[in-house]
Amino acid sequence: MPKGKKDSQKAIRKPAAFGPDLDIRGFSREAAPWPSCPVSSLPEDIAQRALSAGVRTDEVDRAGTYFQIDRSAVFKGMKKTFGGKAEILSTKDALKKYRWARNYWWKLVDANMDKYTALANLRWDQGYFIRVLKDQKIELPLQACMFISRENFNQNVHNLIIAEPGSEAQIITGCAVHPNIQSGLHVGISEFYVKKDAKLTFTMIHNWAQNFHVRPRSAALLEDGATFVSNYVCMKSVKSLQMYPVAYCKGANSRVSFNTILHGAKNSYLDVGSKVVLQGKGSRGEVIARAIATENAQIKARGLLVGENEDSRAHLECRGLLLSDQASIHAIPELVGKVEGTELSHEAAVGKIAEEQIQYLMARGFSESEAESLIIRGFMNVGTFGLPDALKEEIKKMVDASIAGAL
């Protein structure tokens, strides 16, 4: 079943198209299994870190949870009141339980795209399977946590998310590490299937550590009338992060929106983008990215819109704010129109805080640092993003804390 192992053996040496190349042999695959336990009884230090990535181990305001530590799925399940609306399993269990699940496995992401996908194919450590059942609407978010508890560990997860026709759900995925952990490699494959008239809001929050390397590989397929909102928040520094998720708007009137909020600090290297492929009639896409770079951070903010249908439209907006002379932000917006009638547009702006704005606010009595923080918080204002209510406040707090730390 795990397809093309032979090919993956070859692909394991293939560098990714973007981002610094890593020697994947430098990471450890040793991790003792974690026993299953109720999510509420996880140790306090783990609970705290999970919370900082939006995952609540008390499950307040959440409909269900998947919690993985290193390679072990320690908890998975819906809360009782939401049973029958969705299903949460580990992907290993899901592929055993459902023969049909393999029809969704490695179908959107190419297992041999690069060494990281190959790694996930050859050394696969679970991941979550979330299936929102037909016509079910879940008011509270489902949550998943990918946690690393061992130094220099290489974790390779593969997630499968299916929103059945007419369903509606929000998923929060938080990635975090134990406070003692500084380095490691996380590879995360996620394949999303948003079926006819379904609506899925996916929010991923990364809270890694300073010497971490992170390589998510995600793709989504949208059927007729499907809506996919994908939010990504990364406020903590990492060594390197490279991702370029793609959404295929295959169905008629399908809609995707990608929102990205990045804060690159210290020596972080972030290469983050979003791709939208408009294939269906009436399909629409929107990509919004906000990035701030402090200290020595290097950020590449990419975006690619591909119009393959005459009646399709998408817009890309990327804004970067440089808060240090050593930092850099490189915005790379790309538009590819393949047919007449597709409407693609972009706006990108990268710069420092305008001195004029600071002076103006200081004339109103704000101190210089108050003025800066007001301007930066305004720049990163997530109020306009399609965030779930449960998360709006939390993300705002993360952004505020990260800005306060930056100044």
Place this chain on the structure above:
Amino acid sequence: MGERLAILTIEDLTVKIAGKKVLNGLNLEVPEGETHVLLGPNGSGKTSLIMSILGFPSCRILSGRIQFNGTDITAMPTNERARLGIGVAFQNPPPIKGVRLGDVFRHLAKGEADEIKLTRTTNIPMEFLERDLNVGFSGGELKRAEIFQLLAQRPSFAIFDEPDSGVDVENLKIIGKAISEFLKRRSGLLITHLGHILRYVRADVAHVMFYGVIACSGEPSKIFNLIMKRGYKWCEKCPKVKRIRRKR
């Protein structure tokens, strides 16, 4: 007039902005409780003077000093000057995305200014408080939003840089009354080109600026009417202005 304490005293102020001399040994004194009008052709340095009074870092001081209420503020950071009681309604306020007018208002009001009353006084719709500061505001809306913020700030010395430019008849009346009422118990400096605002605001002295210097001062209606009638071209023939131009 001499008995009144000066709220603002500027002596021999020379300032460069972006390498260009914008003030050239300027002197100005505004006694406590008075409102002065500042006139002068485009580019004569009126806005530069305001920015220097505020101490914007872009204004490099070559000579002179500025005193406010007897305190030398020449080297003071802008926000401290604001705290001492200097406030400005700007000619060209910059747009700031993501920062709402309401955020700034609340900071200025410190819970002591009546939001609803002030929006009415300056004809600012309540929903503007939720809008990004100066983003997409029309010309007249910008002016009103500036005055709205200044009324919330309540400075003892209020400077209005062309509050009447680009404002329609009805709104002129509204802001005219607001400024006039506000300046009753305060001191102020008012910049205007066409003097519309002077129909509502009573001023004590007018100054005319040329080439970064105040060339003459006097009774506001007299000076203003002369300029309206003869234009700045006529002023240029004045020996004093000629001397200023030569010295520059």
